[in-house]
Amino acid sequence: MAAPNAQIRPYKFKDEKVVKFAIGKALMEGLTVANRRAVFHPFTLSMWIALSCIMIQYFGWWPNPEHGFLRFFSTVPAFVCWAVPILALIDWCMSRTNRPYFEDATSDALHSLDVANIEEYYALSPSSGFFVLEYDGSIIGLVAIDASKDSQSNQSFKEHNKVKGQKGGTSSVAVIRHFYVEELFRKTNVQDDLVAFAVRHAFDSSGDVKEIRVVTSSLLGYVQESFGKFRFKIDGITRMKGVYSWTTGTMNLRRTDWIKEKPTST
Numbered sequence: 284m285a286a287p288n289a290q291i292r293p294y295k296f297k298d299e300k301v302v303k304f305a306i307g308k309a310l311m312e313g314l315t316v317a318n319r320r321a322v323f324h325p326f327t328l329s330m331w332i333a334l335s336c337i338m339i340q341y342f343g344w345w346p347n348p349e350h351g352f353l354r355f356f357s358t359v360p361a362f363v364c365w366a367v368p369i370l371a372l373i374d375w376c377m378s379r380t381n382r383p384y385f386e387d388a389t390s391d392a393l394h395s396l397d398v399a400n401i402e403e404y405y406a407l408s409p410s411s412g413f414f415v416l417e418y419d420g421s422i423i424g425l426v427a428i429d430a431s432k433d434s435q436s437n438q439s440f441k442e443h444n445k446v447k448g449q450k451g452g453t454s455s456v457a458v459i460r461h462f463y464v465e466e467l468f469r470k471t472n473v474q475d476d477l478v479a480f481a482v483r484h485a486f487d488s489s490g491d492v493k494e495i496r497v498v499t500s501s502l503l504g505y506v507q508e509s510f511g512k513f514r515f516k517i518d519g520i521t522r523m524k525g526v527y528s529w530t531t532g533t534m535n536l537r538r539t540d541w542i543k544e545k546p547t548s549t
Contacts, residue, residue: 287419291480294401294413301422307389309463313502314385321373321526331369335361381525407431408453410489416477424464426477428485430457430492457485459497474509494537501530514540
């Protein structure tokens with residue numbers, strides 16, 4: 284039986300549905316991580332334990348040695364009782380803070396100028412490209428690097444009206460607009476291959492590109508870690524609102540730094 288084939292290839296029109304789903308999934312993954320961190324945050328756990336202990340003390344439910352091993356079950360009702368309202372409160376807070384942020388970000392990404400017509404948009408500059416990571420015939424990752432004159436624009440398709448008619452050209456700053464790898468494959472560090480491929484493509488295709496930027500979130504550690512391996516440096520951090528909050532930051536890689544020590548990953 285032949286071994287599964289893995290390759291990084293340019294986007295094709297037949298990939299549209301899978302790619303758009305992956306773009307949305309990549310952004311909404313942050314919501315899952317933010318919610319999980321809120322539940323297991325030290326303050327949440329401390330509050331849960333403290334309230335439960337107060338209830339146990341009030342009702343005299345501390346374990347009685349006379350009851351043997353079963354004595355520890357006397358505290359369970361208190362912990363269960365407080366877990367429900369605390370989880371309900373966190374869920375209510377997250378629905379008012381975390382969820383709207385990620386839903387808006389996902390909507391903006393799926394209605395952005397580059398996603399409206401991927402093939403045409405990423406052909407505007409030789410250093411631009413939308414690439415998918417394919418394994419055994421299935422798309423498990425993607426990376427989109429935009430070096431067009433609109434690389435730093437956040438216009439939606441409706442605002443810009445259309446992609447056709449745009450002037451080609453290459454910006455001095457390329458932006459990685461989309462990046463995602465299926466969680467199952469992250470332990471193999473295939474995301475490093477995507478980063479290396481995108482960086483090499485942007486810098487080698489045109490000397491006009493002097494810098495590559497990417498916006499990352501502290502919620503997606505695998506993304507920040509992967510870009511950090513290729514000399515991307517944090518350029519700015521913005522504190523975002525949310526339950527216990529999280530950060531998003533801009534990371535950049537200058538051509539001069541890349542030339543000094545080109546990544547060896549392929």
